[in-house]
Amino acid sequence: MREDKVRKPCVAGTFYPAHPEMLRESIEGFLARVELPSLQGEIVGGVCPHAGYVYSGQAQAYVYRALQDRDFTTAVIIASSHSAYYAGASIYPEGCYQTPLGEVKIDSELAEELLSSPHFQFMPQAHLREHSVEVQLPFLQVIKENFSFLPIVISEFTEEMAKEMAESIYRATRKKNVIFIASSDLSHYPPYHIAGKVDRETINRILSLDPSGLHEFAVYAPRRYPGVSTAICGEGAVLTLLYLLPLIGGNRAQLLVYYNSGDVMEGMQREVVGYSGIIFLKG
Numbered sequence: 001m002r003e004d005k006v007r008k009p010c011v012a013g014t015f016y017p018a019h020p021e022m023l024r025e026s027i028e029g030f031l032a033r034v035e036l037p038s039l040q041g042e043i044v045g046g047v048c049p050h051a052g053y054v055y056s057g058q059a060q061a062y063v064y065r066a067l068q069d070r071d072f073t074t075a076v077i078i079a080s081s082h083s084a085y086y087a088g089a090s091i092y093p094e095g096c097y098q099t100p101l102g103e104v105k106i107d108s109e110l111a112e113e114l115l116s117s118p119h120f121q122f123m124p125q126a127h128l129r130e131h132s133v134e135v136q137l138p139f140l141q142v143i144k145e146n147f148s149f150l151p152i153v154i155s156e157f158t159e160e161m162a163k164e165m166a167e168s169i170y171r172a173t174r175k176k177n178v179i180f181i182a183s184s185d186l187s188h189y190p191p192y193h194i195a196g197k198v199d200r201e202t203i204n205r206i207l208s209l210d211p212s213g214l215h216e217f218a219v220y221a222p223r224r225y226p227g228v229s230t231a232i233c234g235e236g237a238v239l240t241l242l243y244l245l246p247l248i249g250g251n252r253a254q255l256l257v258y259y260n261s262g263d264v265m266e267g268m269q270r271e272v273v274g275y276s277g278i279i280f281l282k283g
Helices: 020-032 053-067 108-115 137-143 159-173 192-207 211-224 235-248
Strands: 042-048 074-080 089-091 096-099 102-105 148-154 178-183 252-260 274-282
Touching (some): 042 053, 042 235, 053 252, 053 274, 074 159, 074 235, 089 108, 096 137, 108 148, 148 159, 159 211, 178 235, 192 211, 192 252, 192 274, 235 274
Parallel strands (some): 042 178, 074 178
Antiparallel strands (some): 042 274, 089 148, 252 274
């Protein structure tokens, strides 16, 4: 693989272990602690958090444990930009992403088709330092040996844009065996007791498959709840996936796990971040 087409890891050693054996052992430990509820139907996607593994790794593990027996050839990771600002979504067009566990090939055919659609472009700066895609890949590498993937990083959006991006993603993927992951944390920096209220309202709108309700609450929550800077970190990613679900037959959502950083770190409950693991099913 040409060096200029390899996206190097940027949070290995900070968000997750940089040593391959330590990283695999960490992920396998998270997966081993998962106790899944009964799942009825075919999983078509999920919502996974994207913080450091010490915080959100266990929530991620619930979703990836549910996906462990799901057959797919391409993982589409829809994420949100934390540092680059542009309209719509950026797609890494070819080559691969590298993690300590090896390289994950980009589905360049899928990338090319989406890049011809409205709201999609390639913005290099959207990928270089963005962690929200990267932290999902080691989990996928542990549960699945051979797969390609497509990173979609959304920056500035409207609800209508999210709907149109979902329609474009559907047209591009409808003949492929794809799983969809929306990379998103929940509320940022409210006190512990407020986080539970805010996150429950956000989760309920996701479980109701209600993108308009989710968007309305995301706008409203910071005005109502003290300390809330955002109700959902990856709103654009989750909105897009919610609009995509009816197109691919997704008709149910199931919450697998919820907690916040105050549950992980004792004595750090004054300002917390929420994490959930949610899956979407059809049939």
